[in-house]
Amino acid sequence: MRIAILGNGKMGKRISELAIERGHIISCKSSSKNPATNLDLSNSDIAIDFSTPTSAFNNISHALNSEIPVVSGTTAWLNKLEDITNLCKKKNGAFLYASNFSLSVNLFFVLNKQLAKLMKDHNYKTAIHEIHHSEKLDAPSGTAINIAKQMNEILEKETLITSERINNINGIHKVSYISDIDEIEIIHTAKNRDGFAIGAIIAAEWIIGKKGVFNIKDIFEQ
Structure with missing residues (x-):
């Protein structure tokens, strides 16, 4: 694949x-001097967007208008x-969004879903605490x-949900089920x-040739 990197x-x-x-x-990549919306995407097969909350919408729109699929x-x-x-529907394009692309994090979702079902009828309070590096702009x-x-x-x-921002932390998510007896x-x-x-990258490889x-x-699931 020829990949355009939106957000370098x-x-x-x-x-x-x-x-x-x-x-x-890597067909092209954005920079502070060359924003993603200025990139010529005609020689790219797909765009991968890891930019900022303020630029993501314009970046994704630019890629879809350039008629290439986008993973964000x-x-x-x-x-x-x-x-x-x-x-995406208007352009008959392809778009995939995820808040987290890690396989293990998505297994974490599955495990926690099952645990929540088991804990539903018991008297436990719940809490989520997340920690990321200090450069992460959004919280939680x-x-x-x-x-x-x-x-x-x-x-x-x-x-x-509570949040912390600490230098050099790539990402920690803790889910707690708390009672007076145990946790x-x-x-x-x-x-x-x-x-x-x-x-x-796996998501980008997967979405090539798809619409929706x-x-x-x-x-x-596949």
Whole structure:
């Protein structure tokens, strides 16, 4: 594949490195001096967007208008997801969004869903705590928000989310079920960015040739 990198921060750089290792070509990449919306995407097979909440909508729109599929892992822009969905349908394009592309994080979702079902009829309070590096702009993380949505639907009550920003933390998510007697915790700790980057590349490989709007579950279900 010829991949356009929209957002060339730490994640974008790691995606580029791992994509080349997998035999792909980086056709173009954005920078502070050359924003993604200025890129000529005519020689790209797909765009991968890991940019910022303020630029993601325009970046994704530019790629869809350039008639190439888009994979996005940028968070905190989803108030405009419906607009992107409509544009994707209008262009008969392909778009995949996930708050987290890590295989192990998505297994974490499955484990926590089952645990929430088991705990529903017991008297436990719930809490989510997430920690990320200090450069992460949004809080709470998109992953924590999605975990909470999953739990709220099952438990029929709100789950508190707390956040920390600490240097050199790639991502920690802890879900707690708390009673006066005991406490159950499940924790996912990302040791580096590779799990997220490889997942995004796999998503890009998967979406080529498809039409429609997808999420990470569509990949794992196949």
